[in-house]
Amino acid sequence: MDLSRRDLFKVSAGVFTGTALGGLAGLGASLAPTLAQAQDLRIKHAKAVPSVCPYCSVGCATLVHTVEGKIVNIEGDPRSPHSEGTLCPKGAAIYQLHVNPNRATKVLHRAAGASEWEVWDLDRAVDRVAALVKRTRDETFVERLENGKRVNCTTAIFSLGGATLDNEWNHIQQKLMRGLGVVAIENQARI
Ligand code: SF4
16 A cells, blocks of 8 residues: 555544554545545454553553454543543554563663663662662661651652553552651652
């Protein structure tokens, strides 16, 4: 199928009203049935699982299509009362979160002063993070201020969550940080 530049522009604009593939329906009438059929074929035997876009606090609803346990498509859920099946360009690209050959799948560590990254075993990396958190907390923990007021905190550790952390993870993260006495806790998504 040949697409003109104008068609491609329409495809890009169409992303605002659904997935990239769904957006192809914004093409001319002659192309639309073919593209709609392509979409139907892609998800014909798929199981649709409702989910939420993890990227920002808008929390647009999505449908994740899977075939034999593998994700084949993600698009906006038209049943959502506030997003009505639409996704912004970032949300329309969620598929790449899971299916992406450039996705980092190993822990990479670059020692202070080193120029090369080293692949680390996950357990080793978690042990290292835990040791550094403990050492920092031990060295900086404040039980009471000079006036005797109890504060039980450290201001030397900061927790910053990312948009792809889900509600459950954020809940546990917040409990862990507060238990350690960390008071600087933030998340980009605030969902
Ligand atoms: S990133 Fe876009 S699609 Fe995802 S929740 Fe936010 S507005 Fe919705």
